[in-house]
Amino acid sequence: MRKIYKIISILMSIIFFMSVLPQVDLLDVLADTTKTTYRISTVEDLYKIREDLNGIYILNNDIDLTKATQKGGICDYDGTGWNPIGALESGDYNAFKGTLDGRGHKITGMRIYNSKSSNVGLFAGIDGATIKDLTVSGTINSAKKATIGSFVGTDTSGTISDCHSEVDMHLKSSGTVGGIVGMTKGKASIKNCSNKGDIEIIVTNGVGLMIGGICGSAYSTESNIEKCYNAGDIYESGTLNNGDMEVHGSGILGAVNTNATATATISNCYNSGNIQGMLIFSGTIFDSMSAYAICPVYNGDYGYIKRVPVSVKNCYNIGKIIKVNTYKHPTTGSWVTNRLKGSFGGKTSTSQDNYYLEGTCETEDFARPLTQAQMTTKNMMFYEGWSKDEWIVDDNTPYKYPQLKNNRYTTNLEITKIEVAEQKNPLRYYIGTEKIKNLEDLIIKIYYADGTSKMTYCKNFDYEFQSKVSDPRDYEVKIYPDKEYNPNKYIVATVIVTNVPKAVAINLVSLPNNTEFYEGKSFNFTGCNVEVAYDNGELITKSIDFNSTTGGDINVPGKQTITYTEDGVSVSFEINVIPKKIVGISVTTKPNKTEYYQDDKIVLTGMVAKAIYNSGVQTVISNNDLNVSYDFSKAGTQKVIVNYEDFTDSFDVNVIAKVAKSIEIVNGPTKKIYIQGQKVETEGMIVKATFNNGEVKEVTDYTVDMPTMKTGLQTVAVRCGDAVAYIAITVIAREPEQLEIVTEPNKTTYVEGDELDTTGLKVVARFNDGTVEEINDFQILNVDMESIGTKSVKITYGNLFVTFDIKIIEKVVEKITVEGKNSYIKGEDFDPNSLIVKAVYNNGKSEEIKDFQATGFTGNVGKNIIKVEYKGKEETFVVIVHESDEQWTIVKKATCSSEGEKVKYCKDCGEIVYKEKINKLPHTIVIDRGVEATCTSTGITEGKHCSVCDEVIEKQEVIPMLEHTEDEKWTTIKKPTCTNEGTQVKKCTVCGKVMKTKSIEAKGHNIVIDEAVEATCTKSGLTEGSHCIVCDEIIVAQKTVAALGHKYANFVHKSATCTEPEVAVGKCERCDSTKTAKISEALGHYYVTDKKVEPTCTKSGLTEGSHCSRCGLVKIKQEEIPATGHSVEKDWELEKKASCVQKGLKVKKCEKCDEVLESEEIEALGHDIVKDEAVEPTCSKDGLTEGEHCSRCGEILIQQKRIDALGHNIVKDEGTESTCDRKGITDGSHCDRCGEIIVRQIVIPTKTHTIIEVDSTPATYFENGYTGNIVCKVCGEQIRCGNIILKLKLNKPTLKVKALKNKAVIKIGKIKGITKYEIRYKQGKKWIKKYTKKTTYTLKKLHSKKKVTIRVRAVVQDKSKVLYSKYCSKKVRVR
Secondary structure (H helix, E strand, O other), X not given: OHHHHHHHHHHHHHHHXXXXXXXXXXXXXXXXXXXXXXXXXXXXXXXXXXXXXXXXXXXXXXXXXXXXXXXXXXXXXXXXXXXOEOEOOOOOEOOEOOEEEEEEEEEEEEEEEOOOOOEEOOEEEEEOOEEEEEEEEEEEEEOOOEEEEOOEEEEEOOEEEEEEEEEEEEEOOOEEEEOOEEEEXXXXXXXXXXEXXXXXXXXXXXXXXXXXXXXXXXXXXXXXXXXXXXXXXXXXXXXXXXXXXXXXXXXXXXXXXXXXXXXXXXXXXEEOOOXXXXXXXXXXXXXXXXXXXXXXXXXXXXXXXXXXXXXXXXXXXXXXXXXXXXXXXXXXXXXXXXXXXXXXXXOOOEEEOOEEEOOOOOOOOOOEEEOHHHHOXXXXXXXXXXXXXXXXXXXOOOOOOOXXXXXXXXXXXXXXXXXXXEEOOOEEEEOOXXXXXXXXXXXXXXXXXXXXEEEEEOOOOEEEEOOOOOOOEEEEEEEEOOOOOOOXXXXXXXXXXXXXXXXXXXXXXXXXXXXXXXXXXXXXXXXXXXXXXXXXXXXXXXXXXXXXXXXXXXXXXXXXXXXXXXXXXXXXXXXXXXXXXXXXXXXXXXXXXXXXXXXXXXXXXXXXXXXXXXXXOEEEEOHHHOEEEOOOOOOEEEEEEEXXXXXXXXXXXXXXXXXXXXXXXXXXXXXXXXXXXXXXOOOOOEEEEEEOOOOEEEEOOOEXXXXXXXXXXXXXXXXXXXXXXXXXXXXXXXXXXXXXXXXXXXXXXXXXXXXXXXXXXXXXXXEOOOOEEEEOOOXXXXXOOOXXXXXXXXXXXXXXXXXXXXXXXXXOEEEEEEEEOOXXXXXXXXXXXXXXXXXXXXXXXEEEEOOOEXXXXXXXXXXXXXXXXXXXXXXXXXXXXXXXXXXXXXXXXXXXXXXXXEEEEEOOOOOEEEEEEEOOOOOOEEEEOOEOOOOOOOEEOOEEEEOOOOOEEEOOOEEOOOOOOEOOOOEEEEOOOOOOOEXXXXXXXXXXXXXXXXXXXXXXXXXXXXXXXXXXOOOOEEOOEEEEXXXXXXXXXXXXXXXXXXXXXXXXXXXXXXXXXXXXXXXXXXXXXXXXXXXXXXXXXXXXXEOOEOOOOOOOEEOOEEEEOOOOOEEEOOOEEOOOOOOOOOOOEEEEOOOOOOOEEEEEEOOOOOOEEEEEEEOOOOOOEEEEOXXXXXXXXXXXXXXXXXXXOOXXXXXXXXXXXXXXXXXXXXXXXXXXXXXXXXXXXXXXXXXXXXXXXXXXXXXXXXXXXXXXXXXXXXXXXEOOEEEEOOOOOEEEOOOEEOOOOOOOOOEXXXXXXXXXXXXXXXXXXXXXXXXXXXXXXOOEEEEEOOOEEEEOOOOOOOEEXXXXXXXXXXXXEEEEXXXXXXXXXXX
């Protein structure tokens, strides 16, 4: 479960930080829950890898370090460019231990110049890390001793795979250098990697270098280099004058360090780079100064070779060693020519199936030479022992030698020919600019070695001028479609070179996509375009960025004017810089210490908390500026809350329960003797505990076990957590000393013969431990309850007793009760014995009596009142005499399942007098038919049941199924086919069930041939096949032969027209098909509108039309419209409305041309007066008097006058002061007329507590003290509990004695808080005692010339308690 919680916790942390950290890939997080996964999208993200050297990093895209590592760039480290990840100021490094997955992306422009680190590369060093699927390009310059690799300086047990270097290196000092890794240690692996960067050794005295195209040196227990190649050159420059320089150079591995137990394995690798000018040693695959393993053999007797195990297998070399050097022999002093011979190993190496191009090395004992033809043979027949699953010779590419299938040198095709297909516009170049213009208008056709070709624009191709551009004229330029892999294939084109045109006007076309930016971040003017007009007539639209503008400062909030200027002509626009503000905080790294004991204080060392700004930028906050709150009083996972400027984040820590490992009883309890059942009193007891965190302190949260009930001396456990110590106590018996009746019984008066009732009686015993306890197990002595009078009841409990009185009175009948038979039939005699008569006594009890008298029965029909008498008490009882009906009445009929009932009623009252049962009726039996059994179903026997009540009379039994009857003949149910058997069965003749089954043999196929069909350009073909003519099963499937496809050639160019696109038309060499390759879209008709001309009464018109302005095509022809002539049938038309004061005009016009034919005036209307109501003034708004205006024309007839606003009637809103337990509010005011708030009241935050100390008690020599509780003086809230101050330790005083004549002066060291000092002295046998409160005391009348012994101790007295310190003694001789 912990693992599940851990995964969930990480996932929640990931969701929370997605807005402030590089984006995390959830699948990558689940892959390793112990490491954090980061997404790298920017230069800043890449640089931050050094903040977590254990993380998992994934590149989202390519990263360009060109600007960042230039001098002054954001990643420039003190002018040295890129600072290797993990590098330290000391020159050492912290190793990267995580994973970097490039995902096929590239880091470009990495610049390192004389790094301060002694381990140089993208990473200074790695330890067990993984780097994969990444390409790095750039330059490394070094003039100090260093271990250098484009990816890693020192690789300890790391794995580097699918990584490719395009980094050029320039070395001017000693070191170990590799194209991928400088040095390997431990079990290091380099796989599927390549180097295309050159390594230059700048000759200087005192240089010692080990150089390998892949790895500089193996200082490893096990180095493995597999499926790698080097295409970079290793060469010297400069001149060495009688100096001492030693260089080991190799295409793959430079050296194996023999001072360690080093081995190396190199397999499936090759070198195509040239190695020239190496001093002392030089090689092409591997070079070591201490082994004959994959190193060149040299002449001379300089030094000696140690043998180390190195294996080289399936490798080849085509690189040339093109320069021979001489060196001065260190022993003889003579100059020796160094002949570079070997390339694949020495005598102790294992060399297998290795080859080199004839002529690249002089001789080689451990590899075989091959000719150019042999090395480039497509079937690789000359490469014995090589796997074609690993290697390929692709003669369609420019690289004709074997390539690794999973690490190709190139997949680009070899170009055989290039020709110009079309050039729309001439190429132009402005002196001093970067690029040639109009390359996109040059279309070329490229022919490849595999017979294919393509037409393409030249826009993004490399090019170089044939001569230096210096003045305006025509130049020739070489244009390369694929310069890296086809450097000799290019076309030559003419470029018109002129001076740069000057801008004469600039127009802003579009603003940036964003015109608001956050303070301190960076400007991004993407989307901002300007149109620039030049003096040569060109009009060019340009995208501008921040670097090409002025006026912007990202660190100054507010509106800013941005200006783009070109040749003194400018255009401007406005942007806004938003002030930065914190929107959150994030604890990105927990403190180093995340495990605590209860009540520990937190240690923030190592914690990194960052402020998150509205711009997304994060900055580290000093831990001193953070407010951290936590509660470590409880064990388990606890949350630490981090606050900064009203923002909060948190992280979890583990709090370990603080438990006592052992305890010590410093002082036992004051009370030593206890009565059974008493708890131990801890007064006076002092307990010290030693905790699991090492702390030792006095504790009070201990518990003391309950003593047992056993009397005598016993030990009792004192516990603090699991820690135990013991104290000794004496336990005496707990005994009662006195009995008391707290409450007498509820009943104290009884009737003679009653039993004693103790309900309500409460008796307590007082014990010797001072407790009072109710008892129930007391004894009551026998009491005479039969005689009348006052009796004493004695209660005993052990040897104790107590009494209470009761009163016994005479037993008297108070009444009688009667019940019994109360119904008789006429003629029936009365039976007194049927009556139940009870006497009820004065004690509430009753008993049945027999000696009563009963009279009053007459036997008449109806009520008879019976009188019952006993001992002077009487009671009446009513009996009813019924007269029975003679006929029975049936109340329930009998059935075959139940009895019936009949009754007789009383004639007088109708009550039932007699009841009698009627016997059950017999069943009505029916027969249940039986069913015979068959071979498919069971049968059933005959049965019987009652048709009335459904009772089963005779149960039906199941008859088992019969056996099947097998048919004698076989029946075919499935006929056999060519491939499948048939089936025959025998069935039961009764039910048809299958009893037996047998197979019929398959017939076999009748095969015919399906003829092959040849493929054409457009239709696929088929190979020959076959099938069965009976079942149509395919025996040999015909395989589809893919259509050959057209092979187009001889393209003819056609320019675009209004209707036809610009195309190149080619014809298939196999068939008559043609292919049109569209170069650009048809121009399309450019239609312009021929406007419609309306006819008038006197002139003819034209309909609307249109035509193409480019080709003249008429789209809509214009037609003539005849003149219409005047029409005078129109009614009067209002030409000018009459107003209140002016006349109007109406006219008659021609209906067609609106020409006025007749006119007439309209009289003025006069004003339509309405009142403007008065408006009452308010506190803040003016009022108006009553006025008048015309509702028709709006003219004001009586002007409304303004009435001044009344002004507010302001009242004060009283504020309240804030306290430490409630917020306050400032004074304010409002208008009591309109309610408007004049001065708004503002909430005043609560004040901080005014802290004082209360209940403090100083420690004394007898009692512990207390520091006091910290409380708020204002609100009384307790802020913090105080601590116990251990009681004072009484130390012995210091003593100084000065002997004088017949006396001695005593000086006692002062002890704070004591009562007095006791002084004892003697000059003989008798001690004399004195007391003093002073620290100086003179002993007088002493004997001269005799020694006096003096003892002093401190005395502390508190009421009856006295405490003495130890004595301090001195002996002096009196003068």
